[in-house]
Structure formats: structure tokens, C-alpha cells
Amino acid sequence: MKPSIPKGTRDFLPAEVRRREYIFAIIRKHFRRFGYQPIETPVMEDLQTLTGKYGEEGDKLLFKVLNNGDFLSKADENDLANRDSNKLVGQISKRGLRYDLTVPFARYVVMHQNDLAFPFKRYAIMPVWRADRPQKGRYQEFYQCDADVVGSDSLLYEAELTQLFDGVFHELGLRVIIRLNNRKILAGLAEIAGLADNMMDMTIAIDKLDKIGWDKVAEELTGRGAAPHAIQIIKQFLDASDLEAVAPLLAGSAIGGQGVKELREVFGLVAAQSPKNRVVFDVTLARGLNYYTGAIWEVAVDTDAPGQENVRMGSIAGGGRYADLTSIFGMKDMPGVGISFGAERIYDVLEELGAFPADAAEDLQYLLLCLDEDALQHGFGLVSRLRARGIHADLYPSAAKLQKMMKYADQRGVPKVLIIGSEEVKSGAYSLKVMGTGEQSKVTEAAL
């Protein structure tokens, strides 16, 4: 049989895994530095935990896990005869793969509320699954790196999470633009434009501004039922380039004014700590899951930065505040705010820019090559002692032709090779070859 893997999934070669771990390690380090604690949840959740949380589109993208046993015998006769998949799903599948890390987290908070100290800060770096149609940078299995805090509506967390974005990307050597908006400003806009009932439609349309241009956005708004005067009002907003230009336009909306006030505070807090990256207000930033109610973030590669002009990649991180995520699981008044790093896309960008450090691909320091059986015995002792000292060392497992072993060393990408023959065993002075330069010298064990 011909080997294959499911659509939208990937295998990773050792060098790729190391580079992914390099990204995860930096993100994890910053999460911990900011006081976020690790938690884990199962890859499978009860289907009822997941359904209805991501909108109608989201439900279609959920992976369902088939029940065990003779599940069809328990299914409804009529639904079976009618081939009604939607009705059948609940009868033959009670579990699904998690679609993100936020909803399982909400479930977790409700179930463990007595064991947690609030505000509760947690992080998780785990895979999620979506039955989306794959494209480049879009997979059916991918990792999310989330940090969330629940149990506080303090805007200090908005500021803190902005710093977290800033710190992580700075350490990764990537210049980014951190865009910030507030759902309340969008709500205020919808109110003033008379589209309060259609806020979702409105935000989806204006989010596409930089991609399709104003004319197409206006077209789409009309298609979604916006009146001409509403479109005029929206255009005024989108033409306003900064927060203080938007503020007066929202004078007639209480919720809009609240959004402006919150954003001013966050920008003030962040600016006072001198972020390394640009942090900007973007009224067109409308993306976010249905449950975002306050701040919204989106982070993109800064294509104005030297060397990054040609990067074409959507958002590489994002997040938002949600006033009410746990109430659906029966827990009221539990506001939260969280962010997520798109590790897969960050990987692609760093790869494109050649921004991975050289030692992210291989960390073996020495490879020992032995020329005969006696030397091999000796080499096993030596490699054992090197490992005990914390040195990353490996031993070619037989006394093969040196040419063959050297070729293996080259493929492994090891920086230094120790050659051990009868002379070396006798004298204790090993032949050390530096692969990069071809230089060769004699060293003793103590000098390694």
C-alpha cells in the first residue's frame, strides 16, 4: 500500500521540529514571564461543548468523532432512511476534536472554578483541528499558542497582552505592526449608521477594506442591506486615520464613546513603556470571533521594516476581550481577554526571511567515528562520559569505512567529528575534525 497522510496534515523533519520548538520555547518563556500558567485539556471534547460556539460556518468545520460500537443500530430509522446527515450526527457522534483553545478553556474554568484563583491566567500550546479546505499556511491540524486571563475586566490586561505580543516578536527578530481596535467602537458605528441589528454583516464587509478597496466594500454593504446614508457614515469613519479623529464621530453613541475611552487608556499604558514595535489604532480591524466584546488585536508583519518588504502573509497573531464566555456553561460575570499566536504562519515568515538562528536546526556537538572493534568499545565509553557531562554527543554504531562515516557526519550537520583508531586509543589524543573548515587537530578528553 502506498503511504499517505490525511488532507491538510503534515509530517515534520527533525530540522523543522527543532525550528518549531524554537518558536514555541520563546512564546512559552514570555507567557511564563507574564505569570500565565500552563493547563492542558483533551484533544476531544463532548460535541455539545463545541457546537454552536463558532457560528454556523464553524459548526461545519468541526471534526466529529464516530461513536464506538454498532452506532448505526441506535440511530433513528427515519433519519437513516432520509440520509439526513445533520440529524444523524448527534446520534452517531458524541465527541469532536477541539476547534480552538478558548472554548475548551471556558469549559475548564467553569468545571474547575473552585480550584482556581481569579483573575486566572493560563496559557496553552496545543494542536487544534478544523475541516477547512487547505491552502498555503492553512491546515486542518495546526498549533495555537494561547494566553488568556479570566475573572477581571481591568484594562491593564489589554496593555499587558499588547506587551506580550511586542516582547515575543522582538525576541523572534520580527518587526510587526500590532493593530488594535475595540468592538464597542464598531458597535457605536453600527448604531450611528442605523445598522445595530446588522453589526456582524457590517464588520465583515469593512474588514475587507485593505484587500478589496472601498468601492467593493460599499457594494458589499449594499448587498448586505445597508442604506446609502449608512454607507456615507461608514465611509467617514474609515477615512478617519486615528483614534482622535474617530472620537468626535461617535459623540452620539454611549457605547462608542466607551470604546474610545478604553482604547485611549490602553494606548496610554502601552506607550508609556516604550514598545519595540508599532502599536496602532485601526478602525477597519473587525475580525474576531463572535464572542469578542471589547478590545480586538491583530498582528501582522511590518512590511515597512527593512528586509521585510516582500512578506505576504495575513495576520500572524490576534486576540480580543470577551465579556461573557462562560455563561453558556452556566457561570455568570466572568469576563476574559486573550491572545493567540499563529505559530505555523510565524514559522513560514521566519523561514522566508532566513530569521531562524543557525543552531535552531541541529544541536549535536560531537560525532564519534571508530575505526575498529577495540576503538568502538573505547568510543562507547567516551561518548558515555561526554553525555554525562551534558555534552550532546553521538557515536557511529559500527566500525565502517571512514568515508561512509564521514558522509554520515556531513549529512547530520554535526560541527565536529572525533576520529578514534588504534593510535588514538593508545595515546588518548583523539583526532578532532572541524567539518566547516576541514581543520584537524589532536585533543584529549579533558579538552572537549
Place this chain on the structure above:
RNA sequence: GUGGUUGUAGCUCAGUUGGUUAGAGCGCUGGAUUGUGAUUCCAGAGGUCGCCGGUUCAAGCCCGGUCUUCCACCCCA
């Protein structure tokens, strides 16, 4: 989910209006080199042409289905 696109050696790709035995580069194996890789030279191995079916005297090439890749939507990291 809608429309399109891609699939030929381990990898990247050629392959004429359908016509005999499907090619190249790189990689791989062996040798030149009994203790020296990456460079050089010589030789060799490696293919159900994604899969299933159809048209035809004849299919890598045409048709249908299916899987996969990538792209545009939808949505999203």
C-alpha cells in the same frame, strides 16, 4: 461548502497532433581512495506515469469519477 488548478524516479521537473523500450539534473549505491565528508572522475540501481473506470488497434497524453496540492471565494491562525 462553491469555482478553478496540480499530480511522471527519493527531490525538482521535461515528455511533440495519442504511436515502439518514459528522460534530465540533483540525490542514492559501488568504485578511483585499506584513516577523511562537502569538491572531481567512472559505473550502476531506481517508475503500477496519484488511484479507479471508460474511449481507442494503441493512453503519461483524450473522457468520467475519486484522492491530493495549490489558488480565488466563504471563513480563518
